[in-house]
Amino acid sequence: MTLSQLVLRSMKKNIKHYYLYFFALIFSVTLYFSFITLQYNPSVENISGSVKVAASLKTAQYLLLFIVVFFVLYANHLFMRRRSKEIGLYQLIGMSKGLVTRLIALENVILWSGAIAIGVGVGFLTSRLFTMILLRILEKEALVSISFSIQAFQMTLFVFAILLIIVLIQTSFMIRRTSLLSLFNASKDADTRVKRFSAFQMFLGFIGLVSIVYGYYLSTKLFEGDSASVNILFIRMMLILGATIGGTFFVFRFSVAFLMNIIRKQKRGRLSIVDVLSLTPIMHRMKGNAKSLTLITVLSAIALAILSLSYISYYSASATAQRSVPYDFILFNDQGQSFTERLHEEKIEYKQVDFSLLSAKHDMSELLENELPEGMMIDPKSTETIIMKHSEVHKVMPNFKLKEGEGYLVGYSGMLAEFMPFQVNKPVHIMTSSGEVTVQIKKLDEEPLISYRATYSSPALVVTDELFELLANDPVVQKQTVWTNQTGIDLVDRTKIKEVQSLYEETTNDGSFEFVNVEGHKEVVSLDSQESFRQSNLEVFGLVIFITGFLGLAFLMTTGSILYFKQMTEAEEERASYTILRKIGFSKKDLMKGIYMKQLFNFGVPLVIGLAHSYFAVKSGWMFFGTELVAPLLITMSIYVVLYSAFAFLSIGYYKRVVNESL
Amino acid sequence: MKILSGRKIKKVYGKKLNAQEVLKGIDMEVNVGEFVGIMGPSGSGKTTLLNVLCSIDFATEGVIEINGKNLRMMKERELSSFRREQLGFIFQDYNLLDTLTVKENILLPLSMSKVSKTEAEQRFNEITNLLGIKELAPKYPNEISGGQKQRTSAARALITNPSIVFADEPTGALDSKAATALLSNLEKINFEKKVTIMMVTHDPVAASFCSRVLFLKDGQLYTELYKGEKNRKAFFQEIMNTQGVLGGDGYDA
Structure with a gap:
């Protein structure tokens, strides 16, 4: 059997493991390609003040690239970790590391080609939608004709080719690091995961909560006081950022376990099934999850804040016009x-x-x-x-x-x-x-x-x-x-x-x-009449809201997917526990109750903290952006919450399947 | 008084063409307070039989009754609560949850029952004293030895005062000293608390602690041995002889 035969056969058999990674790739290509196509679309290029428009689109493009790179590397990391046993097995039957690397590389090339082809196809369709949305936001009436942009295609191909090379390097490093031992260290995971909680950690947990509250308090006082010179303002902002971001990390790393440990101590050994499936795994996983949860929380807070602010500007276009020119x-x-x-x-x-x-x-x-x-x-x-x-x-x-x-x-x-x-x-x-x-x-x-x-x-x-x-x-x-x-x-x-x-x-x-x-x-x-005042406002803020909206969406999708991927991995790791619990007499329904709680926590807590962060961030500076706070903030947040919950439901679905299969 | 009875139990894996009959119609009964061992070579269907009897798996044909209740007539939820309240389980690989402490693991089956806090605490003390693991209560499973884990697992199986305890190769992963300690404990519990135990094993030493041993071969009941008034050594010899006739995995432990 040649290498390529082996690759094709193993891909066919393991399609379940691949589809997640494949989906992540397609999603990234789609996002990137549709944005680039939009950028080269003549009806967008024609929009007035094209220099400014082009510049902001270009900036957005780099940000998008950053999100895509981050997402793809993360997905690959996760994908490889899931397959470490498989890689160990290849080595056990006598393949050299070089051969395994080549095998994985070949697989990746096949996967990526497929993903780029599909992604470009889907992106071509969605870019038309995005262009229409953009023109609609700007209240411009133009016929959206869209043609396949060779330039955009070349650009996408170039970017993803480089990304593939980076991914292959990442992969080869990972293969070099995995030893045969990784085949057998499944039980070791628990050893590193389950640790006692010391009094010092409890104290740090308390500090985390205090520091977030302090950051919020500072943010409400940002522009107050008698000597708000620029320097002091800057120092205050840094202090707020430090307190909230640091506090967020401490909350995830220590406070969560701290609070849960208090609850657990009070049960004196008699945990309910919901506790067993939500409280204890969350507690013990916090060490590993703290960093990524902090990152997700902070990034979604930033995305939400920017989205809210730009939506406030856009939303306020009419209100500002109404206030500046009170009559038609x-x-x-x-x-x-x-x-x-x-x-x-x-x-x-x-x-x-x-x-x-x-x-x-x-x-x-x-x-x-x-x-x-x-x-x-x-x-x-x-x-x-x-x-x-x-x-x-x-x-x-x-x-x-x-x-x-x-x-x-x-x-x-x-x-x-x-x-x-x-x-x-x-x-x-x-x-x-x-x-x-x-x-x-x-x-x-x-x-x-x-x-x-x-x-x-x-x-x-x-x-x-x-x-x-x-x-x-x-x-x-x-x-x-x-x-x-x-x-x-x-x-x-x-x-x-x-x-x-x-x-x-x-x-x-x-x-x-x-x-x-x-x-x-x-x-x-x-x-100006009220209408012409509003129009000129719209044009400025419409583009901003579109770009931030697009990036915000990209952001939401990636953070949501990352949380979902993480939950999938956790579900697999906990499959054995579900088997035990079902054997000793807990029904699927009992187990699902605990899992709902766990998902509520895993998705809910980053969301709630992210929302709170962005609320205080927006609250401290919204008046520079518009006249309306409540309505646009609520609308942005609700849309975010709805889209975000979709990922929670996806992961609940996955858990349901794992629980069903576990006995 | 019989506690468990099975009639014409058949279990078929796979579909029509490549169907494989693992259990080919087994009839058996277990009385209250018995300590029954199931032995047989690899692939004889020991574990399948145990899984079917304890409602983790379903029989393709036949009737299984525990305490006069037909397992087939029960739905998933009923079966779950039946397992939780009436049955205890001990598995080869301990099956403890490693995010829970020893005490939490042991008290887990009581989480949905109406047993009061003081009652639970009392039972916990009694059982852990009996098994000699009381001081391990606040530890996590990865901090204790295999033998201790298996005793924890046994304590979890017994905390609900089950009608019958199913043990699948409970000594499989233990060294001989820990295995003997565990078996003595099980024997004591069987004797003192009159708990019915059904144990699958391929270890003749382990089987010699039982009061009766069933031998399976190719999915059928081959023979059964009663301990009666014999001492353990003589019973062990008898088991060895039967195993010799049966052929197979006498020495694969």
């Missing part, structure tokens, strides 16, 4: 009347909201809850703020009444609200020609009413009509005021938005508005 279309200072006239002519229904505006300098320092951090370019003792009339605001926000000497803020939200939290029932001083006028702030409201062009994203102050009239006649305030009124126009039927947009551009000269600035010169600004 905005007109200032009684200009752009021809726009409303045209709307009448075209019989387009709309709602109009008018506000009279004033501007004045304010002293808001007493409103501040904390002292301002250093380096903020704001002087709270003299900020310019828009003033509005209560009776007008009352029409859109009917459930608040004002007494004399009182006022409230609208449009109080976003980064400003995070960094400079205000408190109610404190005074604001308005500077007028006759000294300061004091207004007691009764309420802080998020509702935006005025375009960011006028407010510069700061809140606006609403005062009583009497005070407003008084201020309107004050010469200092009059001089400060550049915007005298705002007209907000909301369409009743938003499907006509495109049509109206062109009307708006036509009648207002692309949204140009004139005003007289504080120095008395004429100036022109150009206003």
